[in-house]
Amino acid sequence: MDPALFRADLEAKPATLRALAAHLATHRPWEFVRRARRVIFLGMGSSRYAAQVAARRLRVAGLDASAEYASAEGTPPPSDDSLVVAISASGTSQETLDAVAALPSYVALTNEPDSPLAQAAAHTVVMHAGAERGGVACRSFQHTQILLDALVDQLTGGGLTPIVAAAEATDDLLTRRPEWLARCGDLLKGDGVFPIAPVERISSALQSALMFREGPRVPADGCETGDWSHVDVYLTKTLRYRALLFPGSRYDGPALEWLHGRGSTIVSVGGEVPGAAQVVRFRHDDDLRVRRWTETLVAELVAAEWWAQGAG
Numbered sequence: 001m002d003p004a005l006f007r008a009d010l011e012a013k014p015a016t017l018r019a020l021a022a023h024l025a026t027h028r029p030w031e032f033v034r035r036a037r038r039v040i041f042l043g044m045g046s047s048r049y050a051a052q053v054a055a056r057r058l059r060v061a062g063l064d065a066s067a068e069y070a071s072a073e074g075t076p077p078p079s080d081d082s083l084v085v086a087i088s089a090s091g092t093s094q095e096t097l098d099a100v101a102a103l104p105s106y107v108a109l110t111n112e113p114d115s116p117l118a119q120a121a122a123h124t125v126v127m128h129a130g131a132e133r134g135g136v137a138c139r140s141f142q143h144t145q146i147l148l149d150a151l152v153d154q155l156t157g158g159g160l161t162p163i164v165a166a167a168e169a170t171d172d173l174l175t176r177r178p179e180w181l182a183r184c185g186d187l188l189k190g191d192g193v194f195p196i197a198p199v200e201r202i203s204s205a206l207q208s209a210l211m212f213r214e215g216p217r218v219p220a221d222g223c224e225t226g227d228w229s230h231v232d233v234y235l236t237k238t239l240r241y242r243a244l245l246f247p248g249s250r251y252d253g254p255a256l257e258w259l260h261g262r263g264s265t266i267v268s269v270g271g272e273v274p275g276a277a278q279v280v281r282f283r284h285d286d287d288l289r290v291r292r293w294t295e296t297l298v299a300e301l302v303a304a305e306w307w308a309q310g311a312g
Helices: 003-011 013-026 046-060 094-100 139-156 163-175 177-188 199-214 225-231 233-237 252-261 288-294 296-309
Strands: 038-043 064-069 082-087 107-110 123-126 193-197 242-245 265-269 278-280
Touching (some): 003 013, 003 296, 013 139, 013 163, 038 046, 038 094, 046 064, 046 082, 046 139, 046 199, 082 094, 107 139, 139 163, 139 288, 163 177, 163 296, 177 242, 177 265, 177 278, 177 296, 193 199, 193 225, 199 288, 199 296, 225 233, 225 252, 233 252, 242 252
Parallel strands (some): 038 064, 082 107, 107 123, 193 242, 242 265, 265 278
């Protein structure tokens, strides 16, 4: 793992997104999926974070779907009308390999088409995220979200995928780093970083927290906005609490009331909120899908800076 290479991986996001958009313009990665009564996602870490959002979108559309820890005992047994999607950027996650070992059939979603996970799969969907030389799943996380959304759209009749808009949004954040990055890093320095996001974008909070833990080794915990008032609010009383808020929940108000009342610092990403010390906006952040695919870049870039500076 290397902070300079991690930063380079982040800077390559717009190019890899545009390449993915070009690929999907002529290829349908999930064309072998006609219908499924049940969809089971298996993965760990970032893979499971992305799968949680996809599974919920399918449930809202009326399908039976779950995002399971690949390490869990007693995963729901697949049937003939089940679609099992095993997700691992490297294709070598041991828990995921163990989870699919006894399955008669599964689909691999991976960045490595020659990996053990892909070799044993009935079908393989490739992430096309390129080599992540920094050792951190950043582009692969973004591409996992996009490709899972493509599966959801295929099963539910969704519309066009705004990948080019996401590339433009990502490019915008990268280009304007001198305007926001240093201040954002200063504001988030405290007793830890606490990303907060609506359940529809819970992957953003979880992935952002992971970026702070994985690179600079800073304490960080991601939380769902509504649940925050029940489980994380207590930390604001004793810590120099730094909230990285991804707004858009109907429960932003109660969280903000507690945060303001306890003197916590708030950095808002992708939307305005009252009393935020900083608001980081980017192109197309009015499109919630583009926002979900893009907003974790704020945490990734701050984490890369702290990591390079030895903040952990």
